[in-house]
């Protein structure tokens with residue numbers, strides 16, 4: 001039934017956009033600053049920058065702090081092959097940050113929040129903070145020991161559940177360097193924070209102009225680009241929803257029209273024994289409303305099942321909120337109501353005798 | 360005795376257009392029915408009996424002429440007013456019963472008042488009483504397809520009585536019944552006429568019943584060609 005398909009489409013699409021939106025806003029709101037990494041590098045983990053840049057970058061006017069970051073992949077956890085996070089295409093990563101410098105960061109590192117334990121502090125040596133997925137997968141708590149590629153670390157904190165960082169670990173920069181096999185004068189990237197966030201765009205341009213081998217991305221402009229993209233998504237989504245609504249409406253009109261035409265004789269009898277046009281109108285509308293409700297319920301169930309199946313098959317999750325389900329349901333019910341209006345009106349005006357004569 | 364005029368048809372014509380030919384089912388019918396009368400309409404098949412009954416019963420419109428109910432011209436009434444007349448004032452027994460196949464006997468009987476604000480238990484009790492009255496107390500949950508022709512006809516009779524109408528229009532109400540049940544129904548109608556003053560207009564082929572009518576209209580080819588009054592007065 002087209003109504004069910006319509007509802008399913010809407011549910012799936014709403015969850016896709018909502019999923020992407022929540023992931024992107026997570027990432028962007030967390031990334032508060034300018035990300036600087038080696039030009040032409042595939043991505044931050046494959047960018048190698050000298051620690052000299054810390055000084056150079058901080059000397060640019062308007063820059064408040066340059067925060068070094070290291071990123072390393074782990075192959076073994078507790079002596080077994082690491083089970084990677086889906087988010088990271090099956091790989092497991094450790095991010096290293098400098099606990100001393102981190103004190104100057106405004107906001108938390110990528111917006112991460114602690115669930116249990118504490119954040120890194122100056123002087124920390126062989127310690128690690130785990131993403132919630134890793135903590136769950138390996139049954140670690142505060143005080144447990146975790147062995148990463150043969151190196152024993154003490155778990156001091158566990159991150160709040162998040163799609164983005166569930167599969168990450170966070171360690172002091174020296175520990176991460178060791179795991180990433182980096183020399184002590186190399187980092188992967190810097191996050192730069194300005195005194196005035198409005199200067200970020202300008203600073204990013206200055207950095208790229210000054211240093212040919214660097215690439216700078218401003219989180220604000222990235223955020224704007226993303227939200228433009230998401231708005232386009234929303235528009236497409238809106239158009240598809242309208243088409244679905246229209247199709248469902250037409251199908252309901254058709255179904256109800258056929259159903260009332262089949263029962264012309266019966267409806268003629270109802271009118272003949274004293275039912276008013278309004279009584280007939282109500283009868284047919286209640287029927288098509290029921291049709292909408294049933295279609296809506298089935299559609300919502302199928303849609304939710306599909307979203308759940310998709311979620312278990314792809315590395316990020318679609319978000320399906322009760323509000324979205326309710327919205328899709330209301331859509332089905334209103335399609336039922338509006339689709340029923342015309343057939344109900346048509347049949348309610350039938351001449352009883354003509355209808356009764358019909359064979 | 361002088362009574363209040365109930366139904367009055369003047370020069371009523373009803374034509375059906377079928378492609379290029381015009382079927383003249385009624386060609387100028389005059390009928391007067393007073394309150395509390397027991398009236399018969401007789402005539403050969405195809406003479407227009409059902410057609411005039413439908414028009415008198417606010418179910419169909421004449422193509423010319425006028426029909427008044429209680430002095431009010433029905434052609435000038437709105438759909439809603441006509442529905443209200445059918446619901447509250449008129450009981451109609453169709454020649455082919457016209458029961459709703461998906462509903463059982465008692466639901467069919469309650470049908471006219473189902474959408475009224477009448478209390479459902481009161482309505483149900485009244486429907487059961489009527490079904491018992493027509494001898495179907497043991498068939499109240501049967502659907503029309505599970506009933507015999509005569510039983511269906513009696514459900515239709517019970518349905519016409521549910522709204523305690525002032526006037527009952529019956530198109531061959533005994534056509535499917537054996538003489539005994541037919542006579543029973545006819546006696547029931549006469550009783551209602553006498554005791555409650557209900558007006559009856561009955562189409563029939565059964566000449567033995569018509570002797571007891573106050574008036575008999577004889578219709579032929581869409582025209583009343585004979586009006587017989589009680590006591591033998593005949594108008595040709």
Ligand SMILES: Nc1ncnc2c1ncn2[C@@H]1O[C@H](COP(=O)(O)OP(=O)(O)OP(=O)(O)O)[C@@H](O)[C@H]1O
Pocket residue numbers: 357375376377382383384402403404405406407408409410411454
């Ligand atoms: N909807 C219609 N379209 C065309 N002609 C019709 C229609 N309804 C009735 N007629 C014609 O009108 C005439 C009168 O029909 P009507 O049903 O009133 O006859 P009747 O006297 O009730 O006959 P019977 O005793 O067989 O029931 C018939 O010739 C019939 O063919």
Ligand SMILES: [Mg+2]
Pocket residue numbers: 408409410454530
């Ligand atoms: Mg007839």
